[in-house]
Amino acid sequence: MLKSLNLQDLRQKTFAAIDHRVRIITAGLGIDELRAVMRGDPPTEKPNPRYKVHTTSFLFHIRPRYYELGSTIFTHTWRLGFFTAFFFFVELFTGLILMVYYTPSPEKAYDSIIDLLTNVPYGQLLRDIHRFGAEAMVIFTVLHMLRTYLTGSYKKDRSFTWLTGVVLLGITMLLSFSGYLLPWDQLAYWAVTVGTSMVEAAPLIGNQLNLLLRGSQDIAADGLLRFYLLHVVLLPFAAILVISIHYYKVSREHSISLPANIEEDDISPEKKRAAKSRIDLIPDLLTHEVFLVSLGLLLVVLAVTVFNYRAPLESVANPQVTPLDTKAPWYFWWLQGMLKLGDKILMGLVIPGVLALLLIGLPYIDRNPYRSMYKRPVAVAIGVLAVLTLVVLSYMGLPQFGIESDAATRIIQDMAPEEGVGPLRQVPFDQLVAGSYEVDVTPSVDMCPTLSYGCPQFEEVFQFYGNYVDDMVARGRLAADNQAFIIIEDWQQNLKKITMRILWLNEEGTTSTYERHIFLHAERGSE
Amino acid sequence: MSKISFQIFLGALFILATGAIILIYGLNEEHRMAVQSAAMHGRAIEQGAALFEQQCSRCHGIQGTGIPGLCPPLNDRAFFDKRLQEVNWSGSMEDYIVATVSSGRLSSTRPQTFPGQGTPAMPSFSDRFGGPLREDQIRNLAAFIMNWEETAETVTVPEPPSEPAAGTKIIGTDITQTLPAGDAAAGEKLTSTLGCVACHIASNVGPAWRATGSEPGIGSLAAQLIHDPNYTGHATTPEQYLVESIVDPNVFVVPGFSSGIMPGNYATSLTDQDVADLVAYLLTLK
Numbered sequence A: 001m002l003k004s005l006n007l008q009d010l011r012q013k014t015f016a017a018i019d020h021r022v023r024i025i026t027a028g029l030g031i032d033e034l035r036a037v038m039r040g041d042p043p044t045e046k047p048n049p050r051y052k053v054h055t056t057s058f059l060f061h062i063r064p065r066y067y068e069l070g071s072t073i074f075t076h077t078w079r080l081g082f083f084t085a086f087f088f089f090v091e092l093f094t095g096l097i098l099m100v101y102y103t104p105s106p107e108k109a110y111d112s113i114i115d116l117l118t119n120v121p122y123g124q125l126l127r128d129i130h131r132f133g134a135e136a137m138v139i140f141t142v143l144h145m146l147r148t149y150l151t152g153s154y155k156k157d158r159s160f161t162w163l164t165g166v167v168l169l170g171i172t173m174l175l176s177f178s179g180y181l182l183p184w185d186q187l188a189y190w191a192v193t194v195g196t197s198m199v200e201a202a203p204l205i206g207n208q209l210n211l212l213l214r215g216s217q218d219i220a221a222d223g224l225l226r227f228y229l230l231h232v233v234l235l236p237f238a239a240i241l242v243i244s245i246h247y248y249k250v251s252r253e254h255s256i257s258l259p260a261n262i263e264e265d266d267i268s269p270e271k272k273r274a275a276k277s278r279i280d281l282i283p284d285l286l287t288h289e290v291f292l293v294s295l296g297l298l299l300v301v302l303a304v305t306v307f308n309y310r311a312p313l314e315s316v317a318n319p320q321v322t323p324l325d326t327k328a329p330w331y332f333w334w335l336q337g338m339l340k341l342g343d344k345i346l347m348g349l350v351i352p353g354v355l356a357l358l359l360i361g362l363p364y365i366d367r368n369p370y371r372s373m374y375k376r377p378v379a380v381a382i383g384v385l386a387v388l389t390l391v392v393l394s395y396m397g398l399p400q401f402g403i404e405s406d407a408a409t410r411i412i413q414d415m416a417p418e419e420g421v422g423p424l425r426q427v428p429f430d431q432l433v434a435g436s437y438e439v440d441v442t443p444s445v446d447m448c449p450t451l452s453y454g455c456p457q458f459e460e461v462f463q464f465y466g467n468y469v470d471d472m473v474a475r476g477r478l479a480a481d482n483q484a485f486i487i488i489e490d491w492q493q494n495l496k497k498i499t500m501r502i503l504w505l506n507e508e509g510t511t512s513t514y515e516r517h518i519f520l521h522a523e524r525g526s527e
Numbered sequence B: 001m002s003k004i005s006f007q008i009f010l011g012a013l014f015i016l017a018t019g020a021i022i023l024i025y026g027l028n029e030e031h032r033m034a035v036q037s038a039a040m041h042g043r044a045i046e047q048g049a050a051l052f053e054q055q056c057s058r059c060h061g062i063q064g065t066g067i068p069g070l071c072p073p074l075n076d077r078a079f080f081d082k083r084l085q086e087v088n089w090s091g092s093m094e095d096y097i098v099a100t101v102s103s104g105r106l107s108s109t110r111p112q113t114f115p116g117q118g119t120p121a122m123p124s125f126s127d128r129f130g131g132p133l134r135e136d137q138i139r140n141l142a143a144f145i146m147n148w149e150e151t152a153e154t155v156t157v158p159e160p161p162s163e164p165a166a167g168t169k170i171i172g173t174d175i176t177q178t179l180p181a182g183d184a185a186a187g188e189k190l191t192s193t194l195g196c197v198a199c200h201i202a203s204n205v206g207p208a209w210r211a212t213g214s215e216p217g218i219g220s221l222a223a224q225l226i227h228d229p230n231y232t233g234h235a236t237t238p239e240q241y242l243v244e245s246i247v248d249p250n251v252f253v254v255p256g257f258s259s260g261i262m263p264g265n266y267a268t269s270l271t272d273q274d275v276a277d278l279v280a281y282l283l284t285l286k
Ligand code: HEM
Pocket: A077, A079, A080, A081, A082, A083, A084, A085, A088, A141, A142, A144, A145, A148, A151, A153, A154, A158, A161, A162, A163, A164, A165, A166, A168, A169, A172, A243, A246, A247, A250, A255, A256, A257, A258
């Protein structure tokens, strides 16, 4: 009797002790309450302990207590802001691990990436996720901005939220751009060289600014270190700070806007009340967020595994060799496109500056009091037009657009580009049988009688080459009087030398030649 | 099922799926890293090959078989098997190559057979010592040279004639002397044993000898060049021009090329018969 009593006593005491600890950890939620939360039951105590958390816990105090039902409708926010933040955290996490392996110096940077790819288990996965996350974050930031623009959520009270948003757009772009240089390959080096040359064009202070950013006239050790510090210290801290402000405005001050039709249309009071009913953070919003995170993680991992997203890596940066096609990251193609239309100062500084000012000033420029798209035809039209312009400008920013390189160079660059793969390098190694093959002279069937299985892929590429040459002739870009060769030599064990040469009769009546030698190793296989 | 449980259920499913994918991916990591390493090694060799052609082939030959009387072969059994002991090098072959290429050689260890350019016999290539190459490029070059190791055959270096054969003499630099009758076939053979081919036919390190689409061969060019207003040599006939180009290559440097690349020791290592044969051969290349 006494024993059992003691046992009960003990059980109660233990339960109380554990409950106490749990409450400390969860900032106020007891065991029973946690159970109820998990089950989706109503709160077990009064006052609602789920709200208490918001004052006792730091992490919960920056979260909203509830959102109104209407503002959580999926097609209102599309969870775009949420996913932007999600990708930011993905970047923080993967970036921190990448930092372990990375050395920010021109001698070591590229090697450390190679080491990551060849010696670190999951190294490639991490790098791919980090790159993917960066691009996704840019996409989601822009889409999120577009959403808040179209739902008119920047108006009235929320103009400051919009302003911090514009700052975040800038930080996001800069984060991406500064990270772009770090692998220190040709792609990185030249994209950033072209990008920062805009700064140089600035009147009066251009040169000083350029020096400040690049550390010397050209990007070298100092420049790399500066970009690294920007990328891993200054910009992430700035981002965390401004995201916190941005999010605080949304979660604690203005809440997410209701869809315009609920605020502005004539709808029945019941409906309105329903739309304004509260959805609590605990447990509804929180489970939804956990769900979104698990969905996001799955999608990210699928992208870099099943869908084969790969972070590119070209050959190591070489300041002496300007690649034929320098390419900015795609989210800057629009700028590259603009630069083709005018000079650097106007197109690279003045217009982007004006655009930024317009974005910042939008809540004050747009005096239309309504938020519904139907009542803001002009704003919607401008938005659509802006998106279309960006797309067209981006297209014009492609390296192939508007810059007519000499036909022979173009053909050979497209067959066997300086960087990356191209059709020629995709031909299996053993199908490259030594010999000299001339377009329109060597028949493009049965080209490798010594191979029992023939060389179908090489024949295909050779035909492609011939057609390309004919096509250039037909378009009047290459003289009809030409000779185009592929010459394959066995160079070393597992190494072949391939010469692509085009000779043509130029305007002066003499022969011009363009040729490129590439070496192919049997093992280069997978890029 | 309530909305909450449904999301928890689906979310858990997603997490499991993510975990499974990462696990399966992880099983392949060893293999992936091996393939990737091989690919990187392949890339290093490719880049080394291109660099060798630009920087080294003019001395060490297009295929690394050396140029007699100038530079040692590297694509050579003896180089891989014996050279390290010969020079008492304690490190690896790769290190030896990297060290040699980085700092060059002030003077040759074999001044009789491979004098190179004189001083330095081989210039330093590392950008730390004023050369054109970065460290990673030098390592790529070493990877390329090491790739010869398995296949390298013994290169026999023709000894420079210490005693000219009877009836012949070391040619010297006098281009007006009368030469014995030349034999074009013997001359053609000499161009490969002496390594002229490496620069003049197999690559464009030196002016092409054979006629190309736009230019005639050396046999006709020699006659044209002596009347060229920019010609700075002393030859008055095509034969003399060719002799001069061989024994005293720097009095007239063919436009588009730089002086000091064509070996300068032929005047003291070839006999008048050798040069006569060479000239006879060159004149057939119209
Ligand atoms: C790092 C980038 C950003 C992050 C992490 C972020 C995050 C968020 C989040 C989580 C919300 C809550 C609503 C939702 O999920 O859609 C939100 C709302 C909002 N964001 Fe952003 N945002 C970013 C960039 C921007 C940009 C570039 C703009 C516009 C220039 C912007 C403007 C707004 C506005 C106006 C709201 C209020 C929307 C409403 O009340 O309906 N944000 N942001």
